[in-house]
Amino acid sequence: MKPVKVLTLSALVGSALVMGACGNNNADNGAGGNGEEGQDAQLQGQISIDGSSTVYPIAEAVAEEFMLEQPDVKVTVGLSGTGGGFEKFIAGETQMSNASRPIKDEEAQGLKDAGIDYTELQLAYDGLSVVVNKENEWVDQLTIDELKKLWLDNGKTKKWSDIREGWPAEEIKFYSPGTDSGTFDYFDEVILDGGQIDKSATLSEDDNVLVQGVTGDKNSIGYFGYAYYLENKDNLKVVPIVNGEGKAVTPDAETIKSGEYEPLSRPLYTYVSNSAVKEDEAVKAYTQFTLENAAALAEDVGYVALPEEEYTKQLETIEGLK
Incomplete structure (x- = not known):
C-alpha cells in the first residue's frame, strides 16, 4: 500500500536530509565520510529487503528517498510478512528483513546455522x-x-x-x-x-x-x-x-x-546482515540513511518516531561494524 505523502517527503524533510544522505554515501570511506570527494561520490548496487507489511510503508518511503539521492542503487522492498521475510533472510536472498515483532528463537537459530550474523534495529512505534x-x-x-x-x-x-x-x-x-x-x-x-x-x-x-x-x-x-x-x-x-x-x-x-x-502498542524493526554492512558500501549507506531519516519518514506515513537518542545509539552500532 503506497502512502500518499511519500513523493513529497523531500519538501517536508528539507535540505538537511539531502545533505545528510550525501554525506553518508561515501564510496571511498564508507557511509558517514566527511571529505568533499566522498560527499559527491555515487554508489552502485542492489539492495533486497522483505518482510512485514506493517513496516512496508516506512521501508518504501526510505527506499524512494534513498534512490533519489543514489539513483545507481536499486532498492527493492517486498512484503511477504515478518515470517516470510525471515525465511528469505535466512536463505541469503535479502540483506535486510523488516519485522513487526522481535525475531523468534528458531529464526535466530536458522540465521546462526546459515552463518549470518545480524543486527536488530528499531524504526518506530506502532499501535495495532x-x-x-x-x-x-x-x-x-x-x-x-x-x-x-x-x-x-x-x-x-x-x-x-x-x-x-x-x-x-x-x-x-x-x-x-x-x-x-x-x-x-x-x-x-x-x-x-x-x-x-x-x-x-x-x-x-x-x-x-x-x-x-x-x-x-x-x-x-x-x-x-x-x-x-x-x-x-x-x-x-x-x-x-x-x-x-x-x-x-x-x-x-x-x-x-x-x-x-x-x-497493543509495539515497536517495529528491521534486521540487517552484518556482513552486508561490512562488505557493501551501498547497504551500509542505506542502513545509515534509514536510521537518520526514520523519525521523519515514519511519522509521515503514520507511525510514531523513537526518541532521537535511540536512533543515535543504533547509528553508532552500525558504524562499529566496520
Whole structure:
C-alpha cells in the first residue's frame, strides 16, 4: 500500500536530509565520510529487503528517498510478512528483513546455522488498531476479555449479541493478518494467548484485503497496523481498547508513544546482515540513511518516531561494524 505523502517527503524533510544522505554515501570511506570527494561520490548496487507489511510503508518511503539521492542503487522492498521475510533472510536472498515483532528463537537459530550474523534495529512505534465497519453503531469500546471472546475459536458461529448483551444478533465476520505476519504473532501473544483464532476468519498477508473486507460488511471486525487505519480512516471506525487502568484509549501518536494504548502498542524493526554492512558500501549507506531519516519518514506515513537518542545509539552500532 503506497502512502500518499511519500513523493513529497523531500519538501517536508528539507535540505538537511539531502545533505545528510550525501554525506553518508561515501564510496571511498564508507557511509558517514566527511571529505568533499566522498560527499559527491555515487554508489552502485542492489539492495533486497522483505518482510512485514506493517513496516512496508516506512521501508518504501526510505527506499524512494534513498534512490533519489543514489539513483545507481536499486532498492527493492517486498512484503511477504515478518515470517516470510525471515525465511528469505535466512536463505541469503535479502540483506535486510523488516519485522513487526522481535525475531523468534528458531529464526535466530536458522540465521546462526546459515552463518549470518545480524543486527536488530528499531524504526518506530506502532499501535495495532482494531477496526469495525463505519456503519457499526454499537461497538463503542472493547475490553481485552471481549477481544478474546471475539477472536478465540469456540467451535461455534459467533454473533455480536454473544459478546455483549444488547448488541445485534448478527453473525460476525473476522479479518486478520495471515499467520506469516508479525502483526498476527503479536495479536496471538497478547490477545489469543496462543489459542486458535476463529476458524471463520479471513486471513491475508495483504492489509488491503483486510481493509476491503471490513469496509464491505457492516458486521465485520479486523485489525492491522496504525498506518493502514490512518490511510483508510474515512472508511473505517477504530475501536478504543480498555487498558490495564480501565481507561478506553484510542490509538494516536501520543497514546502509542506514551504506552497508554496498551497492550497493543509495539515497536517495529528491521534486521540487517552484518556482513552486508561490512562488505557493501551501498547497504551500509542505506542502513545509515534509514536510521537518520526514520523519525521523519515514519511519522509521515503514520507511525510514531523513537526518541532521537535511540536512533543515535543504533547509528553508532552500525558504524562499529566496520
